[in-house]
Amino acid sequence: MRIVTFFLVTVATMAGLVTFGTPAQDQAGGQSGAPYVIEIPDGYRDWRWVSSAHEAGNLNSIGAVLGNDAAISAYREGKLPFPDGTIIAAVHFRIVPSEENNKVFGQAQSFVPGAPTNIQFMVKDSTKYAATGGWGFAHFQDGKPAEAAFMKSCFPCHEKAKGSDYVFTRYAR
Amino acid sequence: MRIVTFFLVTVATMAGLVTFGTPAQDQAGGQSGAPYVIEIPDGYRDWRWVSSAHEAGNLNSIGAVLGNDAAISAYREGKLPFPDGTIIAAVHFRIVPSEENNKVFGQAQSFVPGAPTNIQFMVKDSTKYAATGGWGFAHFQDGKPAEAAFMKSCFPCHEKAKGSDYVFTRYAR
Numbered sequence: 002m003r004i005v006t007f008f009l010v011t012v013a014t015m016a017g018l019v020t021f022g023t024p025a026q027d028q029a030g031g032q033s034g035a036p037y038v039i040e041i042p043d044g045y046r047d048w049r050w051v052s053s054a055h056e057a058g059n060l061n062s063i064g065a066v067l068g069n070d071a072a073i074s075a076y077r078e079g080k081l082p083f084p085d086g087t088i089i090a091a092v093h094f095r096i097v098p099s100e101e102n103n104k105v106f107g108q109a110q111s112f113v114p115g116a117p118t119n120i121q122f123m124v125k126d127s128t129k130y131a132a133t134g135g136w137g138f139a140h141f142q143d144g145k146p147a148e149a150a151f152m153k154s155c156f157p158c159h160e161k162a163k164g165s166d167y168v169f170t171r172y173a174r
Numbered sequence: 175m176r177i178v179t180f181f182l183v184t185v186a187t188m189a190g191l192v193t194f195g196t197p198a199q200d201q202a203g204g205q206s207g208a209p210y211v212i213e214i215p216d217g218y219r220d221w222r223w224v225s226s227a228h229e230a231g232n233l234n235s236i237g238a239v240l241g242n243d244a245a246i247s248a249y250r251e252g253k254l255p256f257p258d259g260t261i262i263a264a265v266h267f268r269i270v271p272s273e274e275n276n277k278v279f280g281q282a283q284s285f286v287p288g289a290p291t292n293i294q295f296m297v298k299d300s301t302k303y304a305a306t307g308g309w310g311f312a313h314f315q316d317g318k319p320a321e322a323a324f325m326k327s328c329f330p331c332h333e334k335a336k337g338s339d340y341v342f343t344r345y346a347r
Contacts, residue, residue: 063228105331
C-alpha cells in the first residue's frame, strides 16, 4: 500500500510541477552523500516566484516554483550551473474549480489550488551531492519527508534535464 | 478593432487569474478619483507568491498572484479589509504544453507559462479610491496601460467579491 502511495506521489511529482524528480533524506552527518534532504528549508514561503505550472491527468495539480536569492539571481542572469547554496522549492496542490469565481464569470473556467499535496526542494551543494549532479532532493507530505526508497526516483528523472543543470522549471518572464 | 481587443483582454482578465476585473489610468494629480493606475509598481516581480491559477476556455491562461509586504501580511493574518498601501499583482501567460517535460514523462500532461498576456494590479488607497471600494486598478499589456474605457469593467466585476474586500484570489497554504 505504501509502495502504491509512493508510486502515485512520484508520478504526481513528475507530472506535478515537473520541477524535480523527487527527494528523500539527508542524515546530516550520517549516511553522507545520500542526496536526500529531510529538513524543510527555513522561510521558503517567502521566496520569490519562479513560475507556475499545471499537470493534467490523474495528478490534476497546480502549483508554483519559488527560489531563494541564489536561485533567483542565477535564473535571472541565465547562469548555469546554479551556484552552491541555491534552493528551489515546488509547492503543489490539487487543482480545483473555483465555484466562487465561476459564478462571477457565468461559466466554469477558473481553476485554483485546492488541498496541498506535497512540497519539494532541490538543494545545490556540488560537493555533498556530487554523485547526483550537485543536487540534494527533498519531498514532504504533511510536513514529513519521504522515505529513501521513494527518493531514489528523483535523480534518474532529473538527469534528463542535464542541459539545464537538472532543473526542469524555467523562469517565467 | 481596439474595442474588440479590449473586450478580449477583459474576458481574459476575468477568466485569467480572476484576481481583478481590470484597470486603467491614474492621472496622478489630474482626473482625481479615477480608479486607474498607469504606472507599473516598482519591484513587483520580487514580491511574494500568493497563489497560482489557471483559466480554461478561450483564455487558456496560467499565472501567479504576488503581493507586496502589506498584502502578504494581511493575507497571512486573514485581515480584511486590506490596509492602505496594499498592492496585489497578477501576472498572466498563455498556458502551453511543455514538450520538454512531456517527453520525460512519456505523456502529454505538463502545462507551463507561454507568452505573457498581461499584468494587473490592485492598489489600496481608501481615500483616493473611495468610490471603488478603496482600490485602484491597473492593467498592462506589453508594458502599456489599458485605456480608461477598458478599465471601467474592473470594479463592477470585483464588486461581486465585496465579502473578501473585492479581491478574488485566496492565499494558497
